[in-house]
Amino acid sequence: MKHFSEISPSAERIVDVAESLIQNVGFNGFSYEDIARIVGIKKPSIHHHFATKAELVTVLTQRYTHRFREQLLHVEAGNRNPLERLRAYAQLFEATYATQQRLCLCGMLGAEIDTLPESINAEVKRFFKINLEWLRDIITTGQQQQLLKTMPAEEMAMLFIGALEGSMVVGRGMNSDHGPQKAAKTLLDCWTV
Amino acid sequence: MKHFSEISPSAERIVDVAESLIQNVGFNGFSYEDIARIVGIKKPSIHHHFATKAELVTVLTQRYTHRFREQLLHVEAGNRNPLERLRAYAQLFEATYATQQRLCLCGMLGAEIDTLPESINAEVKRFFKINLEWLRDIITTGQQQQLLKTMPAEEMAMLFIGALEGSMVVGRGMNSDHGPQKAAKTLLDCWTV
DNA sequence: GTCTATACTTGGATAGAC
DNA sequence: GTCTATCCAAGTATAGAC
Structure with missing residues (x-):
């Protein structure tokens, strides 16, 4: 299996398009054919870069998670306060949703998980695991600094990411702009001491 | 378009199977062919009952919302306390998720909305609208009785249903049993005065 | 790296017999 | 209400030329 860091510029355009397609319409x-039309090439050219759809989406999900981790580092670097970090985290989801009501890639794939090749499932699982651990640590720190209510941090982390993912699903379902940012605001208003 | 209350027993089996399929693998x-295999009939027999997939799923979603409303009445009848009502409401989602990690039908369809016929989209929208209004009223009552924090009830309603929907998506993505019930518990622990 | 041509399968849908 | 037979389009994938 190819690694996302080794792909050519042409392959990258394919990955870019495929990623946004999944976020809007699912795996x-x-x-x-859809990718081919948008990129402006023919179907077999895509197979040249990614032999199967499963491989394409696996690589793409690995890249997504990698980039997400980079953004987490960026959130940490740009915000000292745990509360600000949580707000900045929610902004990552808001930025996605603000782009044509796109869903989180792994949120969409999570919903479709029963239809996906195992290599993709493993990546989706890893994405959520990373996010939950990151959130748990930030929340724990916030509690230690007495900025956040004292409750099991693992539960709060699950609630936080679930609320963000769900706000996008419900928002799309209603064709509403009420998305992750508002959900996070309401939730943090409950959590701040 | 057929109405769900007028369908034959054979049609009902088709709708039952299609409903659970959507909840697990999406539209x-x-x-x-999948329905046919499970029900034990042939493809064209399904077309006899529902000319198109769009019609089948539209009818099915109408039935889903109708049944959900009945369950809302049941929740109201069985629980006086607004807090208990919210807990019982969350249990509706938990019961779904506990069955093979099924998603809320409209949660799944909401994620796929860009690929659906307009007649289905309208039903999905209606489902969420009904739920949000119901939640808002319960929450408002809870606030009047000083059982719940005072915050904009509309925002709390969005957060509540979003957290339930999202907990299922994340839970599936991680193959975890951490679902709607735990999400609701954590959230209500934040909301109770 | 991209193309044309093609193979094979599946999916949605219809016609018409029983 | 269900079946067989069939149609057509689309989806995934491969072979081989440029």
């Missing part, structure tokens, strides 16, 4: 909602 | 994840 089962797009085809190589 | 784009199943075919008439």
Whole structure:
């Protein structure tokens, strides 16, 4: 399996398009033909870069998680306060949703998980694991600094990411702009001491 | 378009199977062939009952919302306390999730909304609208009785249903049993005065 | 790296017999 | 209400030329 850091510029354009397609229509909602049309090439050219759809999406999800981790570092670097970090974290989801009501890639794939190749499932699982651990640590720090209510940090982390993911699903379902940012604001208003 | 209350027993079995398929694999994840195999009939027999997939799923979603409303009445009848009502409401989602990690039908369809016929989209929207209004009223009552924190009830309603929907998506993505019930518990622990 | 041509399968849908 | 037979389009994938 290819690694996302070793792909050519052409392959990268394919990955970019495929990623946004999944966020809007899901794994089962797009085809190589759709990518081909948008990128401006033919179907077999995509197979040259990614032999199967499973491989394409696996690589793409690895890249997504990698970039997300980089953004987490950026959130940490730009914000000292745990509360500000949580707000900045929510902004990552808001930025996604603000772009054509895109869902979190792994949120969409999570919903479709029963239809996906195992290599993708493992990546989705890893994405959430990383996020939950990061959130748990930030929340724990916030509690130690008495900025956040004292409750099990693991539960709060699950609630936080679930609320962000869910706000996008419900927001899309209603064609509403009420998304992750508002959800996070309301939740943090409950959590701040 | 057929109405769900007028369908024959055979049609009802088809709707039952299609409903659970959507909850597990999404609109784009199943075919008439899948339904046929599970029900034990042939593809064209399904077309006899529902000319198109769009019609089948539209009717099915109408039935889902109708049944959900009935359950809301049941929740109201069985619980006087607004807090208990919210807990019982969350249990509706938990019961779904506990069955093979099924998602809320409209949560799944909401994620796929860009790929669906407009007649389905309208039903999904209606489902969420009904739920949000119901939640808002319960929450408002809870606030009047000083059982719940005072915050904008509309925002709390969005957060509540979003957290439930999202807990299922994340829970599936991680293959975890951490679902709606735990999310609701954590959230209500924040909301109770 | 991209193309044309093609193979094979599945998916949605229809016609018409029983 | 269900079946067989069939149609057509789309989806995934491969072979081989440029």
